[in-house]
Amino acid sequence: MDFENSFLLFLIAGIIGFFVFLYFVPLNLWITALFSGVQIGLFRLIFMRIRRVPPRAIVESLITAHKAGLKVTADDLETHFLAGGNVQNVIRALISADKAGLDLSFRQATAIDLAGRDVFDAVQVSVNPRVINTPDVTAVSKDGIQLIVKARITVRANLQQLVGGAGEDTILARVGEGIVTSIGSADNHQAVLENPDAISKVVLARGLDAGTAYKILSIDIADIDVGDNIGAKLQIDKAAADLKVAEAKAEERRAMAVALEQEMKAKAQEARAKVIEAEAEVPKAIAEAFKTGNLGVMDYYKMKNVIADTRMRDSISGNADTISDKD
Numbered sequence: 094m095d096f097e098n099s100f101l102l103f104l105i106a107g108i109i110g111f112f113v114f115l116y117f118v119p120l121n122l123w124i125t126a127l128f129s130g131v132q133i134g135l136f137r138l139i140f141m142r143i144r145r146v147p148p149r150a151i152v153e154s155l156i157t158a159h160k161a162g163l164k165v166t167a168d169d170l171e172t173h174f175l176a177g178g179n180v181q182n183v184i185r186a187l188i189s190a191d192k193a194g195l196d197l198s199f200r201q202a203t204a205i206d207l208a209g210r211d212v213f214d215a216v217q218v219s220v221n222p223r224v225i226n227t228p229d230v231t232a233v234s235k236d237g238i239q240l241i242v243k244a245r246i247t248v249r250a251n252l253q254q255l256v257g258g259a260g261e262d263t264i265l266a267r268v269g270e271g272i273v274t275s276i277g278s279a280d281n282h283q284a285v286l287e288n289p290d291a292i293s294k295v296v297l298a299r300g301l302d303a304g305t306a307y308k309i310l311s312i313d314i315a316d317i318d319v320g321d322n323i324g325a326k327l328q329i330d331k332a333a334a335d336l337k338v339a340e341a342k343a344e345e346r347r348a349m350a351v352a353l354e355q356e357m358k359a360k361a362q363e364a365r366a367k368v369i370e371a372e373a374e375v376p377k378a379i380a381e382a383f384k385t386g387n388l389g390v391m392d393y394y395k396m397k398n399v400i401a402d403t404r405m406r407d408s409i410s411g412n413a414d415t416i417s418d419k420d
Contacts, residue, residue: 122152129156133167146171154184161188165199178206186212190252193220197252205255210306218250222310225261230269232276237324240282242272242292243316248307258306268312271296282319289314 123135133155138148151170158165163184170180183202190197195216205212225246233239246268251258275295279285285292293312302309 122148126152126156129159131155131159137167141171144171144175146174150174150180154180157188158184161191163187163191163199169199169203173203173206176203176207178203182206182211182213186216189213189216189220195219195252201252201256205252208256210255212255215250215252215255215306218248218307219252222247222249224248225264226315227265227268230272231320232273233323234276234279234282234285236281237322237327238282239320239323240276240285241318241320242276242314244268244272244293245313245315247310247313248302249310251302251306251308254304255306259304260306263305264301264307264309267299267301268296271299271301286317286319289317 123133123138126133131152133152138152141148141151151167151174154170155165155167165184165187170184173183174180183199183206186202186206187197187199190202193216197216202212205215225248227242227244227246230242230244231239232242246264248261248264272292275292276282276285292314297309297312
């Protein structure tokens with residue numbers, strides 16, 4: 094029994110060791126590379142495994158590049174992988190660029206890949222231009238009519254500026270700004286509707302692709318819709334604002350007039366009170382004159398006759414009665 098158990102353990106250890114050996118010593122990859130014309134040492138594949146570089150990705154990429162006639166070394170691919178790049182995508186991009194006659198070196202391809210861009214997609218866009226549809230661009234001509242424009246931008250990837258170049262968002266923003274400027278400088282919206290290609294020519298002539306990762310091939314106006322009359326709305330809003338200002342000023346003048354009227358009434362009441370107070374002193378003065386002998390009875394009656402005569406004259410002339418009966 095002990096012999097059987099030992100043999101079984103030895104057999105299991107042998108199987109595990111065999112698979113571990115095949116993992117660290119990828120004989121099948123070495124043989125595949127050898128028969129594909131790629132010279133790579135077996136120990137190099139072992140050291141790749143130790144450095145946590147997948148030998149299969151490197152070997153298959155080397156075979157693909159060799160068959161396509163590209164001069165790429167295992168060191169180049171391993172370095173790019175360790176830097177965090179996509180080895181297979183770079184090789185595909187190089188092959189596509191080479192077949193299309195584009196000038197793309199391995200160093201440029203790896204730089205584009207490490208910059209976070211899809212280098213293979215960039216090559217495809219460079220070969221087959223991409224059409225970018227802009228969102229609705231709203232602009233107002235000089236006559237105050239709002240126009241809603243949709244455009245199609247045909248771009249080609251600029252491989253020389255993919256690293257550090259602006260993307261599609263910048264292209265859309267610049268084209269939108271150009272459309273707004275072009276429509277805003279038009280005298281009326283009818284001129285824009287009659288010649289929409291004038292917008293494309295003006296925008297395209299501004300060199301909007303400078304500093305971007307793309308080259309603009311054409312800008313086509315797909316649709317133009319007439320929106321609101323912004324000029325009329327602005328005039329209506331201005332008229333409403335002017336009306337509110339005028340109403341506020343009128344209310345201010347009315348309030349000042351009311352205050353002035355109240356002030357005049359107060360002054361009139363004050364004057365009336367003084368008159369009444371003065372009239373109250375008249376009988377006292379007459380009584381005092383009687384006591385001192387300065388006023389006789391006949392003088393008093395003459396004064397009453399003068400007062401009555403004055404009232405009669407005022408009544409005939411329509412004036413208010415200003416002399417009191419009190420004495």
